[in-house]
Amino acid sequence: MGQKLTIDPVTRVEGHGKVTIHLDNDGNIEQTRLHIVEFRGFERFIQGRPYWEAPVLVQRLCGICPVSHHLAAAKALDVIVGAGTGEGLTPTGEKMRRLMHYGQIFQSHTFHFFHLASPDLLFGADGDPLKRNIIGVTLENKELAVQGVLMRKYGQEVIKATAGKKIHGTGAIPGGINKHLTSEDKEYLLNGLEPMNINKMIDWTQAALEFFHDYHSQNKELIDNFSVFPSSSLSLVRKDGALDLYHGVLRAVDADGKIILHDIDYQEYHKYIDEEVRTWSYMKFPYLKELGKKTGWYTVGPLARMNTAEFIDTPIAQKEFERFKAYTKGKPNNMSMHMHWARLIEILHSAEMIKQLLNDPDILEGELVIKGQKLLEGVGLIEAPRGTLFHHYKINENDQIAMTNLIVSTTNNNQPMNEAVNFVANKVMKGKLKITEGMLNAVEVAIRAYDPCLSCATHALGQMPLEISLYDVNNKLIDLKRSR
Amino acid sequence: MAKAKKILVFGYGNPGRQDDGLGIFLSERIDNWIKKENLNSVKVDYNYQLNIEDAHEIADKDIVIFIDASKEEIDDYALTKVKPSDKLEFTSHFVSPSYLLNLCNVIYSKTPVVYLLHVKGYKWKFLEEMTEDAKNNMNKAYDFLKDFILNS
Structure with missing residues (x-):
């Protein structure tokens, strides 16, 4: 029986997903899976x-x-x-x-x-998580950040x-448009x-x-x-x-x-x-x-x-x-x-x-x-x-x-996202038994490229953050990391 | 006479997901009340979720009150003051009030006073009707919010 790593953004009513990474006894990646909850009903x-x-x-x-x-x-x-x-x-x-x-x-x-x-x-x-966000971009390149906000606003105006x-x-109605x-x-x-x-x-x-x-x-x-x-x-x-x-x-x-x-x-x-x-x-x-x-x-x-x-x-x-x-x-x-x-x-x-x-x-x-x-x-x-x-x-x-x-x-994009996670996990987690911020970031970057729509449009407050869990060969939790 | 403070009330959520629509429905009620009372310095907006361009909208306000449905352990509603945060999510489907406030501070060097009104919800299926308990909470939050705006 191998070991299991879990990256678990279990949040909200539904939506979000989790990543499980199964390691064999030698610490090699045996299997990766991205679990996403599709909307139902x-x-x-x-x-x-x-x-x-x-x-x-x-x-x-x-x-x-x-x-x-x-x-x-x-x-x-x-x-x-x-x-x-x-x-x-x-x-x-x-x-x-x-x-x-x-x-x-x-x-x-x-x-x-x-x-x-x-x-x-x-x-x-693998950048500093304290900087890896739009605020970091702003501090590094304010013009870029302001343009991003105003371009978004322009698109919304259209x-x-x-x-x-x-x-x-x-606007759109069966057979055409209403104005x-x-x-x-x-x-x-x-x-x-x-x-x-x-x-x-x-x-x-x-x-x-x-x-x-x-x-x-x-x-x-x-x-x-x-x-x-x-x-x-x-x-x-x-x-x-x-x-x-x-x-x-x-x-x-x-x-x-x-x-x-x-x-x-x-x-x-x-x-x-x-x-x-x-x-x-x-x-x-x-x-x-x-x-x-x-x-x-x-x-x-x-x-x-x-x-x-x-x-x-x-x-x-x-x-x-x-x-x-x-x-x-x-x-x-x-x-x-x-x-x-x-x-x-x-x-x-x-x-x-x-x-x-x-x-x-x-x-x-x-x-x-x-x-x-x-x-x-x-x-x-x-x-x-x-x-x-x-x-x-x-x-x-x-x-x-x-x-x-x-x-x-x-x-x-379900299978491609799984492929991407598998590729990245093999690259950064092979032989590792402790989850680092860099590992979490790398998996997130891979998923983020696809910007998955995680059964959205419910946004109730009081949710859990993204989480990674690491299990040993006996399925015992040995490490846990949550995103900030 | 002191100039009236510029206030934005901004509800978000999904009216097609039962109690998730609390932010929208409460905003619509407040909008009707504001028009009736001719409170010209108060603006109301709502959307499915917050977006980064909303940083632009809050930049020229003195006070911003976001409204969202809540699954937290609260009785009916709660008002909290929002602190800036730079937390990055891994999908574009989440932008928080604290993230927007931070973005507004950094980009526009503006610091409106931002509150988040949490209104307790209970059910979240694909249905348009809110639960009775959520409606009761919304009624209480509505009375509170009117007073809060008048006293701000």
Whole structure:
């Protein structure tokens, strides 16, 4: 019987996870597992409700990306009201939704890079925990920290202008959108007083990329080798192969870049993707049916999207994309810390798209909604900040929701996160019987790159902190460490 | 006459998770009361959770009162003063009032007086209706908060 290390952020009503690391008698890593508690009960919560309520209700799933759930649900209901599968909306309907979505990607990625990633980059995985946070970043680079806060605020302003209220946003409705952008909001977002305008946001994103490149050139070991393992990648891409975060066909490539899922219509996703239940985890493990449970797993999110897309349809992001692809000589990039680079490219692309859409007259006028022959089933997919998000609904003759199936980005990334933890554990914990702050940090950095959505949106006070437990060969607790 | 203090009441939580919505529902009630009383120096906001840009929102306030549901061992509600903290989480899904206060101090060199109103909750499933006990706690906290704002 081996020894067991447990990293245990057992907090909150649900959500969070824990890491268990099993050592053999020689102190070698025998097995690592990341346990995440998936949300439960939502399907029952929404069952029986009129289908048109879904885009509002699903925002309750996540306090960080309610817009992604809002839009994925709306896209599924477009199919049900006969408005097509993401391409049948009016120009105004689609463009307003895209504007909302790019605002969401912009603010969410910004939060991740400036709030979570930059401390790791500035101070490293083994850095002083007292400095490894945004406060440390601020003290080290105040300009970067202030820009992070204001970029987040800008993204939220885009969402507010398109979706409405923070809590009960109602922008997207089945078949379209419920309003135009006002000319005042357009002017504010496009040409607002410094620094709150889109040109400044693009400038700051480029500056953040330069920060990353400078750091990368001086810390190649961390960025290139911290967590690297072969993985397939899956995402939506536009039909011509361009990066498209709002709509497209579903594509997957393997670790060598070979296409293993050939641009399928996502209405039929269930023919190609299945979810495995494992006894030790509350969260399912999705996989490509054709490849089977063992090898069919895949990564979603910014890095995966860079691997599946052939180009980016905005000029500044495309230039950075070419640099990104050149780094691996065109092959898929599976260096986990390059997720931050990919995220910055997507922030840039989103900012360029926001600018393009703000200059489009269709957002100020035009038909908002379109409907056609009603169907009883619809699937909506979107590239949420953390990766591909699936919403699938069936309704009955009374217009009530009869079935819901959601595959959220974090579920899609379940196996890759386990792989990342395993890689890092083998690197920093092998032969160790005492948990150090550095070990905890290293595992956290690996998980943080994916920014898992841990069944969020409950935030009651009185929770426990992150915790690591170390067990000996007899399963006796010999060390315990909690994060600060 | 002394200038009225700028106050922000900010509730957070999920109204679709039973008592987790306490912060939101109490904020909405306070908002209605403030409008009725024409308390122009008091602003109310709410969201699913706190975010880093909220540091910007609190920077120009004299007093900030965050409201959240609580699982702590309290009877009904409790008001505590928030101290700054630089604790980093491993996902972007958690930002605490103390973290925001610290961020506000460091970035903007501003130090509003920040309180956290803990309101006891009991159940957290995917349901929109709060428990009766939570509603009672919210009513008590509502009366307390009105007095607190008027006397601040």
